[in-house]
Amino acid sequence: MKLLFLIADGMGGWPIKELGNKTTMEAAFTPNMDMLANKGIVGRCRTVPSNMPPGSDIANMSLLGFDPTKYHTGRGPIEAAAQGLKLDPDDLVWRMNLVNLSELSSDGIMHDYSSGHISTDKSVPLIELLQKELGNDEFTFYPGIQYRHLLVHKGGAKKLESKLAIRPPHDLTDKSIADDIEEFAKSPLMDKLLRDAAKVLKDNGTKVVSIWPWGQGNPLILPDFREKYSMKGAVISAVDLIKGLGRASGLEVIDIEGATGLVDTNYAGKVDATLKFLEHGDFAFVHLEGPDESGHMGSIKDKIASIERFDAQIIGPLMEKYPLGTASYLVTCDHFTPIETKTHDAAPVPFILVSDKCDGSGLKSFSEKNAKSTGLILEKGHELMQWVLNLTN
Incomplete structure (x- = not known):
């Protein structure tokens, strides 16, 4: 199966006053998830260990069945794995955003972690320019997708820069960057690179003002997924983070033309790719970025829309081809991204597991509150995969 x-x-997310104290999940029209919740096991899972920050890197590593306390080294190394970069063990890999700041100083404010969700065709030339002007034997700039890029510091894993505690820019929207500027200043090398990059990027015709390196670590090594779980699997996603986790663990990585990571992503393309893979594969990890991006932007309307499209354009079509009894489904999110905070939260995530071997919960809808009401919680997120396999095989 x-x-x-x-x-x-x-x-x-959390209840929102403008929605009559409903969450965006509760406000969204989700007949497919509601039906699955009625027929399946509903509970919560702690995808982020208590001593780690609530990032998508950590949470999705857990969902794929790998313990982040053992394998996680940083966000940058995961995205480097997606690109298949050849790295030495002591290289330091940074995730590098192109950001919009009021100014690159302790008085600066983070206006936008994505520079207006800059398109890839506009961002790549900027990364190429940075490489031309600032790339050397120590630093290499690698283009990625949209605002998400990479910076590799040769041999940096053994140096001071590996210890810098730079906050993710999506945690800083409309907030001061003073603490991070102070942190960057601990490394004259990184401080100079940041300021030199700002000069290179001046008046570039986009909203980009600065680079923002963060999430650094040494190269990622994961166990082989097929050997560990006896399934031939694939990841289907628009973002390098998921592709990197997939590639590092030997899962097939499927690229989807028109997959943007936003509300207007290519839903049909993701479904078609999933169905084609399942003709010969066993396990599909289908990831939709839209609700997270909408949460970071603080857009109630877009977050509801992305949840409804996930239900109607991902879950619905997949269930038409693989109705209950022919496939098992695990539906969840990796973490909360509440509208109020515009950043990630480590609260246990609601999930549904539906299989012909599982009894139904009888719940009328799928929501954070209903998932909590069942009393079922898996405290170690990386054990969810094996828990699911034990109940479905």
Whole structure:
């Protein structure tokens, strides 16, 4: 029987006054998830260990069945794995955003972690320019997708820079960057690179003002997924983070033309790719970034829309091809991205597991509150995969 993990990144949240104290999940029209909740096991899972920050890197590593306290080294190394970069063990890999700041100083404010969700065709030339002007034997700039890029510091894993505690820019929207500027200043090397990059990027015709390196670590090494779980699997996602986790663990990585990571992503393309893979594969990890991006932007309207489209355009079509009894489904999010905070939260995430071997909960809808009401909680997120397999095989 096929197993599908359907992940709506950042879908969870808190009650919102403008929605009559409903969450965006509760406000969204989700007949497919509601039906699955009625027929399946509903509970919560702690995808982020208590001593780690609530990032998508950590949470999705857990959902794929790998303990982040053992394998996680940083966000940058995961995205480097997605690109297949050849790295030495002591290289330091940074995730590098192109950001919009009021100014690159302790008085600066983070206006936008994505520079207006800059398109890839506009961002790549900027990374190429940075490489031309500032790339050397120590630093290499690698282009990625949209605002998400990489910076590799040769041999940096053994140096001071590996210890810098730079906050993710999506945690800083409309907030001061003073603490991070102070942190960058601990490394004359990084401080100079930041300021030199700002000069290179001046008046570039986009909203980009600065680079923002963060999430650094040495290269990622994961166990082989097929050997560990005896399934031939694939990841289907728009973002390098998921692709990197997939590639590092030997899962097939499927690229989807028109997959943007936003509300207007290519839903049909993701479904078609999933169905084609399942003709010969066993496990599909289908990831939708839209709810998370909407949460970071503080857009109630977009977050509801992305949840509804996840239900109607991902879950619905997949269930038409693989109705209950022919496949098992795990539906969840990796973490909460509440509208109020515009950043990630480590609260246990709601999930549904539906299989012909599972009894139904009888719940009328799928929500954070209903998932909590069942009393079922898995405290170690990386054990969810094996828990699911034990109940479905």
